[in-house]
Amino acid sequence: MKRIYVLDTNVLLQDPRAIFSFDEHEVVIPAVVLEEVDSKKRNMDEVGHNARETSRIIDRFRQIGELYKGVSLPNGGTFRIELNHRSFSKLEEIFLERTNDNRILAVALNLHLEVKKLNRNQEVVLVSKDILMRVKADALGLAAEDFLNERAVKEDSIYEGFQEWDVSAEDLNKFYQEGKLSIPDETLNRLYSNEFIVMKNKWNPSQSAIGILNTNRNVIEKCRFQADNAWGVTPRNAQQTMAIELLFRRDIQLVTMIGKAGTGKTLLALASGLMQVEDMGLYKKMLVARPVVPLGNDIGYLPGEKEEKLKPWMQPIYDNLEYLFDVKKAEDLDRILSGLGSIQVEALTYIRGRSIPEQLILIDEAQNLTKHEVKTILTRVGEGSKVILLGDPYQIDHPYLDEYNNGLVHVVEKFKNSKLSGHVKLHKGERSSLAQLSADLL
Known part of the structure; x- marks a missing residue:
């Protein structure tokens, strides 16, 4: 099912290229969003930079065709500026103030009602970084999503830089004696460069050692710097080491x-x-x-x-x-x-x-x-x-x-x-x- 994505201003102020992130679907920007972007373009910070970049991207679309009718995107979708569907009649008894957020909601709601009336096989989705904006959309029966394309990681999966292994007493003794421990290729593929390994004797966890992956030699090596006193500071735990x-x-x-x-x-x-x-x-x-x-x-x-x-x-x-x-x-x-x-x-x-x-x-x-x-x-x-x-x-x-x-x-x-x-x-x-x-x- 093809979708119509209505973008909130904060999506563009976070990532000006968000327009290109919706594959073959239709991307709609309400006219009020352009007003909000324009109000930020003089800021001398990241928000101002993104506002100016958004303006440049939309201006390049203007060379392709008429924005209110829609232009084609490289990924197969379309993009347009929504000048109609601004009627506030469906919202005025629910949200009294004609704030910019409510004007964006009105556009999304009116598009949703039109699609439903014409029985088109489409879904209207409001995309916003604003939690309460998504809550209000949901209360109106609109689909709403956060813009997650900028996320570097999924929830609670930030790389920690180390792993804990249970090893045999023989491997632990070998590591202490030789200062390194060879690892099989299938294990190596699950490690990252310069990742630490906390090795514990599986029969006696109090016996442990810390090593670091040397990708050039495909081995776990002892740490080179056992700094007991770095300018008066001594590491107090394994991660500080x-x-x-x-x-x-x-x-x-x-x-x-x-x-x-x-x-x-x-x-x-x-x-x-x-x-x-x-x-x-x-x-x-x-x-x-x-x-x-x-x-x-x-x-x-x-x-x-x-x-x-x-x-x-x-x-x-x-x-x-x-x-x-x-x-x-x-x-x-x-x-x-x-x-x-x-x-x-x-x-x-x-x-x-x-x-x-x-x-x-x-x-x-x-x-x-x-x-x-x-x-x-x-x-x-x-x-x-x-x-x-x-x-x-x-x-x-x-x-x-x-x-x-x-x-x-x-x-x-x-x-x-x-x-x-x-x-x-x-x-x-x-x-x-x-x-x-x-x-x-x-």
């Missing part, structure tokens, strides 16, 4: 780490970065950045120079640095950082157009980045640099992202079979017992 391995490996140029608040992502990354930059001299500089996305109401413009404006946004970074440098006053930390000169704290706003060679680039709160923004960051990386992306996919502050379509999860899924990247999901909170309990219960 895996993180240390990834953070210190020069051949792994992209590291992604996800985990709840308090699992030690930022502290481990900063500690290993300081050690590699200051003590080992492996990189010229450490660039630390995070997206500027407020939690709750925005506090507006901030006074002062760029550094003063950035300070509130970057405070979580400074909190960790104060712990690592063991200082109690912000002035002391500022003096240390200005003296070192090798640590640069920036907002991601300033990264476009740069080329960043021989630097350790640490991006915190990367779950608030879109797929496009992550691509912009990774394409800035010069020769000899390493990128570390940190975040918690379940703490999203961006209005158009969720735990399945944010930039961090996209990178985890797209790069999990690359020899240049490594990933680990941290499970256990180490900040405090209260922080761990809060992360679990709330």
Whole structure:
């Protein structure tokens, strides 16, 4: 059965190419959606970019034919701008206000009633990222769907970066003695590059070892870096040990780490970065950045120079640095950082157009980045640099992202079979017992 998909504005503001995602079916955009897209085109952010890109795509369709009549799509479907079916008579007793959302609902409902009246073998489906919009559509007897094409993963299947195996005592002893363990081809096909294996004696689970897949030799190897003290920080659990391995490996140029608040992502990354930059001299500089996305109401413009404006946004970074440098006053930390000169704290706003060679680039709160923004960051990386992306996919502050379509999860899924990247999901909170309990219960 062919369908008529009526797109809400938020679908296009998330993905301008959503028009091409509905195969042989008919895609309809109500005229009010164009008005909403037009109102966003001057925004100097990802939403504004997507609004402008949507406008360009629709303008190219205009060269093909008359949009109100419909034009053909490359995938066999059709696309049109709906100028009719705007009557509010069927909705005015249910939803009194003529808001833009209700105007979009009216178009979808009137199309549905027309198809039903003409007895056509079609279904009208409203596609929206807005949950309440879908609820209202359902209450009207309309089919409604979320736009899932941008999801990098299905629910609860985010790649964790490690597996747990039950092995024999002989294999475990062999791994400890030789530092490696051969694996059969059928097992190798179920592993990703640089994936960790937690091996446990199946008869005595207290005996265990951590290895990492070497795809060049098709073996599980011992971790190279058993860092007991990375700038004063010692890994406290198996996943933190895996993180240390990834953070210190020069051949792994992209590291992604996800985990709840308090699992030690930022502290481990900063500690290993300081050690590699200051003590080992492996990189010229450490660039630390995070997206500027407020939690709750925005506090507006901030006074002062760029550094003063950035300070509130970057405070979580400074909190960790104060712990690592063991200082109690912000002035002391500022003096240390200005003296070192090798640590640069920036907002991601300033990264476009740069080329960043021989630097350790640490991006915190990367779950608030879109797929496009992550691509912009990774394409800035010069020769000899390493990128570390940190975040918690379940703490999203961006209005158009969720735990399945944010930039961090996209990178985890797209790069999990690359020899240049490594990933680990941290499970256990180490900040405090209260922080761990809060992360679990709330």
